[in-house]
Each structure stands twice: as C-alpha cells, then as structure tokens.
Amino acid sequence: xxxxxxxxxxxxxxxxxxxxxxxxxxxxxxxxxxxxxxxxxxxxxxxxxxxxxxxxxxxxxxxxxxxxxxxxxxxxxxxxxxxxxxxxxxxxxxxxxxxxxxxxxxxxxx
Ligand SMILES: N=c1c2ncn([C@@H]3O[C@H](COP(=O)(O)OP(=O)(O)OP(=O)(O)O)[C@@H](O)[C@H]3O)c2ncn1[C@@H]1O[C@H](COP(=O)(O)O)[C@@H](O)[C@H]1O
Numbered sequence: 001x002x003x004x005x006x007x008x009x010x011x012x013x014x015x016x017x018x019x020x021x022x023x024x025x026x027x028x029x030x031x032x033x034x035x036x037x038x039x040x041x042x043x044x045x046x047x048x049x050x051x052x053x054x055x056x057x058x059x060x061x062x063x064x065x066x067x068x069x070x071x072x073x074x075x076x077x078x079x080x081x082x083x084x085x086x087x088x089x090x091x092x093x094x095x096x097x098x099x100x101x102x103x104x105x106x107x108x109x110x
Contacts, residue, residue: 006086009073013080029077037078044071 016024021031029037048071051064076086 006076006090010076010080010086013077017080026077030081034078034081037074037081040074041071041078044074047071 013026016026017030019027021028029040044067048064048067051067055061055064079086079089
C-alpha cells in the first residue's frame, strides 16, 4: 500500500504535465516551470527545518510530519518535471543500503 502510493502519485504527477494549467495545482506548477517548482522546494525545505526545531521545543511532531510530506511532494514534482521517476531515487537508496550492508558484513568477518 505505501510503496503503491508513491507509484500512483508519480503517475498522477506525470498525467498533470498534459493537463490545462488552471485545472490543478500540479498542472499549474509544471506550466510555471522549473524555477517556480524549485522555489516551492526551497520554501518547503525551510518550513520543514522550522517544524523540526519546533517539534523539539513542543514535543509535538505533527507539523513536522505535515511539512515533510509537503517537501517530499514538491521534490516528486521537481523530479517528474525533469522526467525522473521515484524508482530512480529508491534504486539509489537501495544501492547505498546494499553497499553499506556489504561493508558491515566485511567488518564482521574480520
Ligand atoms: N500531495 C499533494 C500535495 N501536497 C501539498 N500540496 C499542495 O501544495 C501546496 C503547498 O504550498 P503552500 O503551503 O505554500 O500553499 P499555497 O499558498 O497554496 O502555494 P503557493 O500559492 O504559494 O504556490 C498547497 O496548495 C497544497 O494543496 C499538494 N497538492 C497535491 N498533492 C497530490 O497531487 C495530486 C494531484 O494534485 P492536483 O494536480 O492538484 O490535482 C493530488 O491528488 C494529491 O495526491
């Protein structure tokens, strides 16, 4: 279910590339172009940092979860705009995880 939502969201973001600008938020971002999308990624990054600091002070992590979802969402729009799907990022994370797994195995066998 959770892996599926990433693939389904990515498919929706792709479809929005061909939608009318005023028909959806994502279509409007694609139409405005990469600079607008990067501006949103920057804004959401800052909001996520502030929410992380606030979570430490208040003990309430709900805003941090909400802002991180906004940040992930806008990075997915950025990747989609550049014709990169989420699988490319998941593959890169898997590659690093497998590399570090091999490092751990090597150090354990010494
Ligand atoms: N996951 C999201 C999602 N997360 C956040 N957002 C939007 O991202 C924006 C967050 O930016 P801000 O908080 O700065 O809000 P804002 O003031 O409206 O934005 P700006 O006018 O400053 O650009 C809000 O408009 C949110 O509605 C999202 N919009 C869409 N999705 C998904 O994308 C799919 C396609 O969306 P549409 O293209 O709108 O149909 C939807 O079905 C959802 O699954």
